[in-house]
Amino acid sequence: MQTVSENLCFGGVQRVHSHVSKATGCEMTFGLFLPEQAKSAKVPVLWYLSGLTCTHENAMAKAGAQAWASRAGIALVFPDTSPRGEDVADDKEYDLGQGAGFYVNATQAPWKPHFQMWDYVTEDLPELVFSEFALDPDRQGITGHSMGGHGALTIAMTLPDRYRSVSAFSPICNPTASDWGRKQLRAYLGADEAAWAAHDASLLMGAKGFDGPVLIDTGTSDQFLDLLRPETLAGAMTARRQPGVFRMQPGYDHSYFFVSTFMQDHVEFHAGALTA
């Protein structure tokens, strides 16, 4: 593991590291905010998965999460959104390939060799950060934005003993029925749609739900509402009687100005579950 940068931030340290991942077979970069409390004890962890076109850096620089994580004494992990490099497959469109891993393990060419983002986020990167830093694996929450909200929800519901709490900002809620999903799931997982259901938050919510609190925020002026399909997830949550809160925030759009506005709520939501 290499150290790319270390910046003191809200009394803690905002770190960036790179490492060669077994899962993706290439060098990966991630951000990690360690609050001051990590100097003396293992701290809870909130995973933040980013959206299309993002790297590890966007949320780390723009979401303002460190302000609240430092107060709550929880760490933040910011993984990248895909494998990267000249030897890694890519596509000319922004929504497929590098920057658009969709948090799945690809089974199809040309993506299969490196696009193993599910394993990277759930196995490879956790193994590294829990061995290297003062983080408590028994107190994990997960959140994300847009494609990262999709990742957070699908991962949390699939690994129910792993995360105590899950939240999302403007998540892709129903990718099997959206142009943000069908194209990518076909490319990464193949034409058989049966394999896609495991990566659809609304279908997973209907099938199994989440054994813990859920918080979702989406803006009523989000320019991508037709692609996000919040109604399918809100419908599935309420039909299932899933404990949780689904908020449509009046006037907010899809940007980090929206994410930063409600970041305090999300960090405190997770802190409540992780420090109880």
Add this chain to the structure above:
Amino acid sequence: MQTVSENLCFGGVQRVHSHVSKATGCEMTFGLFLPEQAKSAKVPVLWYLSGLTCTHENAMAKAGAQAWASRAGIALVFPDTSPRGEDVADDKEYDLGQGAGFYVNATQAPWKPHFQMWDYVTEDLPELVFSEFALDPDRQGITGHSMGGHGALTIAMTLPDRYRSVSAFSPICNPTASDWGRKQLRAYLGADEAAWAAHDASLLMGAKGFDGPVLIDTGTSDQFLDLLRPETLAGAMTARRQPGVFRMQPGYDHSYFFVSTFMQDHVEFHAGALTA
């Protein structure tokens, strides 16, 4: 004036506009955060001047100031750091020309036609924003980072009736004696160093001080301390008995991770002066 973007943010609106400036003779872009309180009354204004290589966007996206400005009910203005465009003079180095206006009115070729950033920030842009938005010209404060801290301090001391409060993050404190200053002041103002003194915060502090509260934060691990020369400004402030606070923050560097950490203090410092 054109509208580039409007994003709801912390209950207010983060706006970006462009306009043709009389002062700089080219199109300029600025950011403006209007808190929700501006819907019903004129609100106080905090000017934020950015540093070398920055545009209007850096602080707007990364400093986290909107979180605190929305609570205090004050607006934020984020001017660009220089004129820009293909017809505007430039230099191959990052610290001269576009992105490096140093908040002066250039008197020398090739900079004179467009590099009139002092007039832009103190006359042209104020005229526009006070006529177009619900901002109270009697309640203004000014702050900035690095080159922008230099701008905030020199402008505030030169226009003592304009701003009630001034603060700075890791300001360039003594440009007449620094490689962040001598090169640029010579290029923009000419070889006669007598013209430079009006743009040196430490010299201005010694000569006239500021009739209001002053807050300065600089990190002890700032990688540019030798260029910033905080000791000259702290010396001048204390020698003059200037009311104010000069804080050396242990371990912090020059980045926006430092700026965002202390942004709450600065916004609340100005809010205290502007809403008293």
